[in-house]
Amino acid sequence: MSDAPVMQATGLQRHYNVGGGLFQKSRVLKAVAGLDFEVHAGKTLAVVGESGCGKSTLARMVAMIETPTEGSLTLDGKPVRAEDWADLRQSVQIVFQDPYGSLNPRQRIGTILMEPLMINTKLSRADREAKAREMLKLVGLRPEHFDRYPHMFSGGQRQRIAIARALMLDPKVLVLDEPVSALDLSIQSAILNLLLDLQERLQLAYLFISHDLSVVRHVADDVIVMYLGRAVEKGPKAEVFDAPRHPYTKALLSATPRAEPGAEKERIKLKGELPSPLSIPDGCPFAPRCWKVQPKCRAELPRLRGQPHGAACFFPENGTYPE
């Protein structure tokens, strides 16, 4: 495995114009306001954060569904631009959260799996079918499922089909947009194990988007914690989970249930609501909800500092803000 990242993002931003009626000026919503990350082959980068923090927008930019407003994305060192999407599509595929909406109800499973090959390759029908059947086996479905319709499957099986479709083009990067959030707990683990298994076999790079920290703890190599479109903490999984630096990360972690009965539990309750993404306060976006807020936090925006484990906080836990 080489050390060069498969995908690299620098200063990735996506803004939306909101409102803008007859008598109203449209306002800019910064769904993603500057994000840097790298995804390596065979590794999983997890992005966590509460709803509305820009996780899904990030997924859509990486999967080339939306163009970034600013910043750059490179794939294997080559820049990803809207003109080249058609050529680069095969390398990045996506699995959606809702397995009931992501499969065309009028297509058979076989057709769903063969469609990517039909569009992008010149394989013969027999070759396409052979590949699709092989993939069906790889994701743990039976050959007789080939001719069935999506409504005949359970949520977990549908998610397997969605994963199979995403893998049909041999992508390098797989974007997983909350792939297990819509599933039963028992099936979640089966799907997660399937994903880990596939990653090991195919050396896939995962961009794993989730709000479920226990899931992230299970699959991630590196973690980015997002808050209102910005990364507030970034680092290797073990360090982020064991020694969180940003207060927000600490609060998130304290809110996840632990499977250790004896463990001391100190739940940090955040005050207030998530600010509207349309009017993000000056300074640190987390300042209004932070329990250790200082005047400096309200005036100045902290940058994400520190490698490999960094946090965007002037007064981090377990460390100091490098000036």
Added chain:
Amino acid sequence: MDDALSTEAEMVHARPGRLREFWFYFRENRGAVIGLWIFAAFAFLALFGPWIAPHDATAQFRADTLVPPFWQEGGSWKYILGTDPLGRDMLSRLIVGARYSFFVGVVVVSIAASGGILIGLIAGFAPQWLDSIIMRIMDIILAFPSLLLALVLVAILGPSLTNAMIAIAIVLQPHYVRLTRASVLSEKQKDYVTSARVVGAGYLRLMFITVLPNCLAPIIVQGALSFSTAILDAAALGFLGMGAQPPTPEWGTMLAEAREFILRAWWVVTFPGIAILVTVLAINLMGDGLRDALDPKLKRS
């Protein structure tokens, strides 16, 4: 992982095929089933009318003009539903006339639906400005009283059954456009369309292969319902002398020809009227049943 897989497999219960499920819901609506049978009879007459009819539809029996139906005094079994002022057998004309009405329905619905679906798909996928232009044009067509617009079009094109069908098709088209666009817009939001895009599907593929099959249910219902509208409008145009021309035994034209004999011979207007009424009613009932059976919101699981 294998354990989890087997439990997953058990959770899948067999569901009946689409067609059987459809029939199950359709059967619940008795009116719709009756409508379906009447429609089947109507279609049968349309196909085999000339071979079933007791007489030639245009043959004039000059000795027997305005003969009443068989159960009235002066009626005979030779002309079961009587004859018209020119001595043509009413029953034969009605049976052969089914063919014209059916033809009008089929042609009008296919023209209006194919054009409407195409324009609706384009409007649904087009950038906003094109969408607005298309929809405003459709709004203008919808703003005219439909029969009046059809009349104007026939007056421009010249009175004949073909031109009447074209005019009616144009008048009915906006309904399909609106319906298709609305379903396209709601389907387009779904993840399966996005994943088809991520896989690299082009616009044509997205429109016709990914999205269109999922929009068909309301369009089928609209097709059934506008079948009856087309028959009704064609009859109205025929009555006004703008549709089929005599001696064509088209039901609306038959009504128009017999107008002056309403008081003397009730059967010459009543039977074509009843034929139109029954056919349109049957098709509407069937269309309602179709809607109930195809609309997932009305389904009980």
